[in-house]
Amino acid sequence: MTDTAVAPLISARGIGKTFATVDVLRDVDLDLLPGEIHALLGENGAGKSTFAKILAGVHRPTRGSIALNGKPVEVTSPVVAQKLGITLIHQEPISFPDLSVAENLVIGAAEDGWFSRVPWAEMTREANRLMDLLGVRIDVTRPMRGLSIADQQMVEIARALASNSRLIIMDEPTAPLTPREVETLFAIARKLRDEGRTIVFISHRLEEVRALCDRVTIFRDGNKIATDTIGNLSDADIIRLMIGRPVKEYMHKTGATIGEVALEVEGLTLPGVFSDISFSVRKGEIVGLGGLVGAGRTDVAKAIFGVTPAASGTVSINGKRVSITDPSQAIALGLAFVPEDRAVAGIFRTLSVEQNISVAVPKQLAPGGFIRRAVERAMGEDAVRKLSIRLASLRQPIGELSGGNQQKAILARWLLTDPGVLILDEPTRGIDIGVKAEFYSIIGELAAQGRAILLISSELPELLALCDRVLVMSEGRLTADIPRSRATQEAVMRAAVPRRSTTEGAAA
Amino acid sequence: MSTTKTAPAQADSSPVRPRWQTLLIRPETMTFMLLVVGVFGGSVLSPFFLDLSYILRSFTLYSELAIVALVLTMVIIAGEIDLSPAANMALSACIFAWAQASGVPIPLAIVIGLLSGLAMGALNAFLVIGLQLPSIIVTIGTLTLFRGLAQVLAGDKSIRVPEWFIGVDKIMLAGIPLPVVLFIVLAIGLGIVLGGTIFGRNIYQIGTNEVAARHAGIRSARIKSSLFLLVGLVASVAGIMTASRLGSVRYDIAAGGELQMVLMAMLGGTYIFGGRGTILGTFLAAWLLVIVSTGMIVANVLPAVQLVVLGGLLIVAIIATNLIYSRTQR
Ligand SMILES: Nc1ncnc2c1ncn2[C@@H]1O[C@H](COP(=O)(O)OP(=O)(O)OP(=O)(O)O)[C@@H](O)[C@H]1O
Ligand SMILES: [Mg+2]
Numbered sequence: 001m002t003d004t005a006v007a008p009l010i011s012a013r014g015i016g017k018t019f020a021t022v023d024v025l026r027d028v029d030l031d032l033l034p035g036e037i038h039a040l041l042g043e044n045g046a047g048k049s050t051f052a053k054i055l056a057g058v059h060r061p062t063r064g065s066i067a068l069n070g071k072p073v074e075v076t077s078p079v080v081a082q083k084l085g086i087t088l089i090h091q092e093p094i095s096f097p098d099l100s101v102a103e104n105l106v107i108g109a110a111e112d113g114w115f116s117r118v119p120w121a122e123m124t125r126e127a128n129r130l131m132d133l134l135g136v137r138i139d140v141t142r143p144m145r146g147l148s149i150a151d152q153q154m155v156e157i158a159r160a161l162a163s164n165s166r167l168i169i170m171d172e173p174t175a176p177l178t179p180r181e182v183e184t185l186f187a188i189a190r191k192l193r194d195e196g197r198t199i200v201f202i203s204h205r206l207e208e209v210r211a212l213c214d215r216v217t218i219f220r221d222g223n224k225i226a227t228d229t230i231g232n233l234s235d236a237d238i239i240r241l242m243i244g245r246p247v248k249e250y251m252h253k254t255g256a257t258i259g260e261v262a263l264e265v266e267g268l269t270l271p272g273v274f275s276d277i278s279f280s281v282r283k284g285e286i287v288g289l290g291g292l293v294g295a296g297r298t299d300v301a302k303a304i305f306g307v308t309p310a311a312s313g314t315v316s317i318n319g320k321r322v323s324i325t326d327p328s329q330a331i332a333l334g335l336a337f338v339p340e341d342r343a344v345a346g347i348f349r350t351l352s353v354e355q356n357i358s359v360a361v362p363k364q365l366a367p368g369g370f371i372r373r374a375v376e377r378a379m380g381e382d383a384v385r386k387l388s389i390r391l392a393s394l395r396q397p398i399g400e401l402s403g404g405n406q407q408k409a410i411l412a413r414w415l416l417t418d419p420g421v422l423i424l425d426e427p428t429r430g431i432d433i434g435v436k437a438e439f440y441s442i443i444g445e446l447a448a449q450g451r452a453i454l455l456i457s458s459e460l461p462e463l464l465a466l467c468d469r470v471l472v473m474s475e476g477r478l479t480a481d482i483p484r485s486r487a488t489q490e491a492v493m494r495a496a497v498p499r500r501s502t503t504e505g506a507a508a
Numbered sequence: 509m510s511t512t513k514t515a516p517a518q519a520d521s522s523p524v525r526p527r528w529q530t531l532l533i534r535p536e537t538m539t540f541m542l543l544v545v546g547v548f549g550g551s552v553l554s555p556f557f558l559d560l561s562y563i564l565r566s567f568t569l570y571s572e573l574a575i576v577a578l579v580l581t582m583v584i585i586a587g588e589i590d591l592s593p594a595a596n597m598a599l600s601a602c603i604f605a606w607a608q609a610s611g612v613p614i615p616l617a618i619v620i621g622l623l624s625g626l627a628m629g630a631l632n633a634f635l636v637i638g639l640q641l642p643s644i645i646v647t648i649g650t651l652t653l654f655r656g657l658a659q660v661l662a663g664d665k666s667i668r669v670p671e672w673f674i675g676v677d678k679i680m681l682a683g684i685p686l687p688v689v690l691f692i693v694l695a696i697g698l699g700i701v702l703g704g705t706i707f708g709r710n711i712y713q714i715g716t717n718e719v720a721a722r723h724a725g726i727r728s729a730r731i732k733s734s735l736f737l738l739v740g741l742v743a744s745v746a747g748i749m750t751a752s753r754l755g756s757v758r759y760d761i762a763a764g765g766e767l768q769m770v771l772m773a774m775l776g777g778t779y780i781f782g783g784r785g786t787i788l789g790t791f792l793a794a795w796l797l798v799i800v801s802t803g804m805i806v807a808n809v810l811p812a813v814q815l816v817v818l819g820g821l822l823i824v825a826i827i828a829t830n831l832i833y834s835r836t837q838r
Contacts, residue, residue: 307723331725345723348716350783350833359713359724362706370704413724 007070009034009198010055010167015064017050019400022392024050028064028224030217032167037189037199039209039230042219042242043432044404045390048202049091051219052169056088057081085166089156089173091403091430102127102140105159130158135184149176149341150293157185168192169200172403174208175429178293178458186212204432206235218242243434258468259283261319262452263421265304268313273299274476277313281421281452286443288467289456291496296476297456298340301423305330305337317421331360336419338410340426346410349399353391354380356398356409361416383412388435403430422446425456440466460489474498535777535829536789543792546799554806557799564688566802567795568677568753571687572597572746573765574794577772578698579739581790584773586732587715587782588643590632590739594765595654597747600625602658604748605667605757614673622744628654629740633733651766658759666756674755687749691794699787707731715782771818772797774825779833
């Protein structure tokens with residue numbers, strides 16, 4: 001199909017992967033050319049990450065072979081991959097949380113003996129150079145723990161850059177980034193391509209794929225469906241190839257009855273993080289909380305839910321002042337919180353899917369004190385059906401599910417609690433287009449049932465499509481409260497971008 | 509619970525790993541097989557090993573440690589460790605013996621002993637959960653502290669207990685010594701709690717991912733504190749039982765017992781990083797350890813060499829469970 005004038009950098013032939021007895025990839029042939037940016041697209045669980053991990057030596061293929069520059073290679077481990085010049089930026093950043101950013105950046109790069117002196121000054125300088133290149137301001141001497149996910153992701157990207165790889169695979173790198181960071185990342189990706197390197201880019205955002213990539217390969221159910229130049233495919237083509245059926249368009253249900261105030265927050269302050277946050281969410285209302293990554297939205301949510309309580313200010317539920325210092329109290333009051341950082345705050349990686357789903361409803365699960373397996377199984381099966389979670393078995397460890405399917409399981413967990421107030425922090429991150437539409441209608445339905453919903457999202461179209469009202473935060477402060485009728489991309493962005501001194505000058 | 513059914517509405521899902529395979533790679537299975545090998549190996553050394561009452565009598569010597577190891581298993585699954593219970597046994601036994609020696613009636617002395625054990629557990633809980641200090645360091649500290657206090661209290665002498673109080677291990681229930689009965693009953697009880705209740709499940713969840721557990725509304729501080737308290741209480745029960753078995757109390761009873769307790773948990777497949785393990789595993793491992801230790805005594809192995817073997821066994825157990833778990837974790 002393609003005019004292969006250039007010899008491919010990587011030729012994968014007949015790649016298959018079987019986990020236990022489940023075929024996750026079947027007979028995938030793929031050529032990656034030098035100097036191209038190649039997108040991998042597909043639904044949640046289609047096998048994109050698995051294919052990427054095979055190239056990067058994390059998994060061994062069950063069948064098939066890989067050739068690098070025409071020579072067959074065995075990528076037996078990530079270290080071997082690194083030696084061959086292949087780097088994978090994982091979907092969930094996995095770094096060394098207690099080492100500094102600089103140390104994380106140069107791990108594995110030092111080739112001299114075990115006992116040679118660590119060149120701290122040099123390391124810091126090199127780390128700073130890389131961060132400048134990416135245009136991010138991170139103190140490289142800080143430990144990784146405590147960085148936002150976006151910053152962690154940038155460090156991972158910088159690490160890939162530092163390694164001088166010929167093939168860099170980015171698995172959903174943009175999900176936690178701000179638009180500006182995405183632009184920086186794209187600029188760097190293009191520069192790398194122009195140097196003749198190959199980039200594999202995995203994303204669920206079609207517009208990003210269009211903006212960045214030269215060719216796309218579409219996976220469905222572990223099969224490679226098509227590879228083509230991006231220009232040859234329309235969005236509709238891509239979605240049809242990915243899903244095999246048309247996607248429902250989400251329609252905002254107007255006129256959902258909006259009732260009394262369910263959640264009211266007044267003067268919430270946590271010094272250094274956010275200050276004087278006041279807003280309310282009514283029953284049946286979907287209130288968006290927009291802003292740039294790092295604006296403090298997650299911290300506000302965590303404060304309301306009692307994970308890290310605020311220093312001052314009040315929270316009221318259904319008109320009653322409450323003091324929430326622990327999530328268990330929040331849950332008892334009918335709050336639910338789907339956290340942004342799934343790997344850290346959401347899943348129990350090695351425990352079964354059903355256990356992950358049922359964890360927040362102990363009373364339903366064990367009415368007489370003893371866990372009822374049948375009840376749990378029913379909860380799990382129900383969730384699998386309603387949210388079309390793709391899995392082999394409910395007793396499988398949740399860590400074996402694809403990223404998007406893990407997210408669905410976490411949402412299922414909170415829906416079981418039948419919450420009156422639902423706080424969703426980037427709920428559709430890593431979710432494919434088809435399911436996203438389903439998610440939106442679920443959120444709409446939840447509101448229609450009279451629940452109050454606070455939706456934190458960095459995706460403007462999502463906020464605008466779903467919300468009755470959009471709040472915007474910038475640098476720890478609430479900067480706007482925009483009703484649906486006046487909510488536009490520009491209005492939200494204007495409030496989201498930090499304005500130094502100018503506002504103070506104007507206000508004075 | 510029976511067979512792994514596939515999820516509904518999944519056209520393309522195929523069955524997971526067959527059940528016998530998952531069973532085979534469980535660490536408890538390994539423990540069980542070692543146990544069988546141990547009994548056969550022992551019977552070559554001495555025909556006594558095929559005599560159940562001989563094994564039961566040998567087990568009695570380790571029953572106090574084994575009882576504490578059951579609770580310790582839960583602490584390790586919750587992602588913490590407690591190295592102080594052997595010293596706690598000594599201190600609570602000394603406090604009990606000292607109290608009754610200075611005229612306090614025995615029942616009251618027992619209560620005092622148990623309360624002191626509980627207080628020691630509370631101290632650990634306060635340091636680990638209240639002050640957020642790492643449990644391995646905290647309990648090395650309290651281990652030294654408790655043992656030191658026991659020595660201060662009892663000196664180098666042994667404190668005798670009255671004649672009638674001696675000999676829990678001689679009381680038989682259906683031919684089984686009382687301490688062993690207690691061990692079996694506690695194992696069944698804790699096994700049910702750990703495997704069948706929300707409390708037990710929360711222990712696994714905390715040990716797997718404490719941040720996620722908190723987000724899901726699990727009160728990890730409360731649960732972990734109660735585990736440290738429980739270890740403290742059970743250790744003092746074990747200490748007083750030891751006093752009754754030995755007939756006198758010295759500051760050095762159960763010396764080095766923390767090694768045996770941790771070894772029982774590890775040999776039973778409890779994961780040192782938390783989140784995995786079972787009471788059944790520790791139950792089997794306790795018997796295994798008794799057989800190995802008794803076997804070495806029968807075979808006249810020098811005490812120093814016995815220690816070397818136990819230490820080696822601990823390391824092998826940790827490596828083996830790590831391997832098994834990392835294989836199924838990917
Ligand atoms: N270690 C594993 N053991 C068993 N099954 C696995 C394992 N890793 C992945 N799978 C299964 O393989 C399938 C493909 O997963 P993969 O992570 O490649 O999907 P993906 O295309 O990256 O999806 P997403 O967009 O949600 O990230 C999923 O059904 C998943 O459950
Ligand atoms: Mg993926």
